Amino acid sequence: MRNPLFYAKILLFGEYGIIEDSKGLTIPYNTYKGSLKFDQKAEGKVSNESIDRFAEYLEKNFSEDFDISLLNEDIEKGMYFDSTIPQGYGVGSSGALVAAIYDRYALNKIDTSEGITKESIGKLKETFSKMESFFHGKSSGIDPLICYLNLPLLINSKTDISTVGLPEQKEGKGAIFLVNSGAPGETAPMVQIFFDKLKHEGFRKTLKEEFIKYNNACIDAFVKGDVNPLFANLKKLSTWAFLHFKPMIPQRLLDAWQYGIQTNSYYLKLCGSGGGGYILGFTKDYENAKLHLKDFDTEVIYKF
Numbered sequence: 001m002r003n004p005l006f007y008a009k010i011l012l013f014g015e016y017g018i019i020e021d022s023k024g025l026t027i028p029y030n031t032y033k034g035s036l037k038f039d040q041k042a043e044g045k046v047s048n049e050s051i052d053r054f055a056e057y058l059e060k061n062f063s064e065d066f067d068i069s070l071l072n073e074d075i076e077k078g079m080y081f082d083s084t085i086p087q088g089y090g091v092g093s094s095g096a097l098v099a100a101i102y103d104r105y106a107l108n109k110i111d112t113s114e115g116i117t118k119e120s121i122g123k124l125k126e127t128f129s130k131m132e133s134f135f136h137g138k139s140s141g142i143d144p145l146i147c148y149l150n151l152p153l154l155i156n157s158k159t160d161i162s163t164v165g166l167p168e169q170k171e172g173k174g175a176i177f178l179v180n181s182g183a184p185g186e187t188a189p190m191v192q193i194f195f196d197k198l199k200h201e202g203f204r205k206t207l208k209e210e211f212i213k214y215n216n217a218c219i220d221a222f223v224k225g226d227v228n229p230l231f232a233n234l235k236k237l238s239t240w241a242f243l244h245f246k247p248m249i250p251q252r253l254l255d256a257w258q259y260g261i262q263t264n265s266y267y268l269k270l271c272g273s274g275g276g277g278y279i280l281g282f283t284k285d286y287e288n289a290k291l292h293l294k295d296f297d298t299e300v301i302y303k304f
């Protein structure tokens with residue numbers, strides 16, 4: 001039986017901004033992955049039960065779009081999603097599961113083998129958004145989309161998403177890395193905080209005039225491989241988040257966040273919705289950054 005792998009993802013830039021239609025950049029992260037397994041192992045029980053609840057939701061809302069009887073038969077046989085993607089860490093554990101279920105059970109699957117167009121991306125995103133809403137309320141569908149396509153995606157707006165080529169990695173001293181905050185986070189309450197903040201005119205203004213500006217400049221510089229403008233804007237982005245996204249920054253990381261900005265040894269930013277899970281770091285000198293972050297587990301995701 002064919003049981004393809006689905007990888008984790010990292011939203012490098014665009015958290016919260018993409019809700020408000022600004023740019024985002026998301027990349028696959030192949031260190032963590034999952035695939036559907038069809039054996040009766042005890043280790044799969046929790047996952048099997050979670051898929052069972054998901055199947056009920058699909059049956060209730062989208063029964064015509066999926067082969068529900070095959071899905072239920074497989075669940076009955078003990079199928080589970082065997083995955084190393086940590087849950088609630090912002091690297092897309094539910095997105096990978098959604099992509100795997102779509103791949104195996106969707107009827108009239110959108111064919112991407114002949115090339116990926118903006119139209120097919122749009123249709124996939126719409127379906128994935130409906131499916132993933134089961135896991136954390138309203139979802140943009142971006143996480144399952146990237147897991148499914150396994151390619152970097154540039155989000156220009158909600159309706160304009162395309163694949164993008166990124167500069168090749170180099171064996172230099174610089175790195176983008178994950179910092180483990182030590183505990184999972186939850187997306188829905190963080191997004192609620194964001195929407196509460198949006199009720200204030202002052203916040204809306206600084207989001208638009210500062211955050212979105214730095215975010216988009218970071219994406220442009222990263223895609224072009226322009227290191228100096230990238231770091232200049234990262235510093236602004238990190239500082240802005242320290243001031244305005246404080247509830248989303250895990251408490252344990254507040255000092256390290258500020259230290260990075262003050263010393264320019266690294267800059268931290270949110271990785272997805274925040275509140276826990278992973279945080280992203282950018283540095284021109286990873287070995288040096290690690291010295292200052294020795295209380296945390298870090299993982300390099302991109303070298304330059």
Ligand SMILES: Nc1ncnc2c1ncn2[C@@H]1O[C@H](COP(=O)(O)OP(=O)(O)O)[C@@H](O)[C@H]1O
Binds near residue numbers: 034048088093095
């Ligand atoms: N291996 C798995 N098997 C079954 N369900 C899973 C698996 N991995 C993740 N999930 C589901 O996805 C949820 C986590 O998704 P979410 O809250 O969106 O966090 P993340 O940021 O990791 O995607 C879990 O509570 C669970 O319902």
Ligand SMILES: C[C@@](O)(CCOP(=O)(O)O)CC(=O)O
Binds near residue numbers: 016274
């Ligand atoms: C915070 C947000 O902008 C990014 C997604 O966060 P996460 O990767 O699901 O933690 C929410 C969203 O756009 O759906």
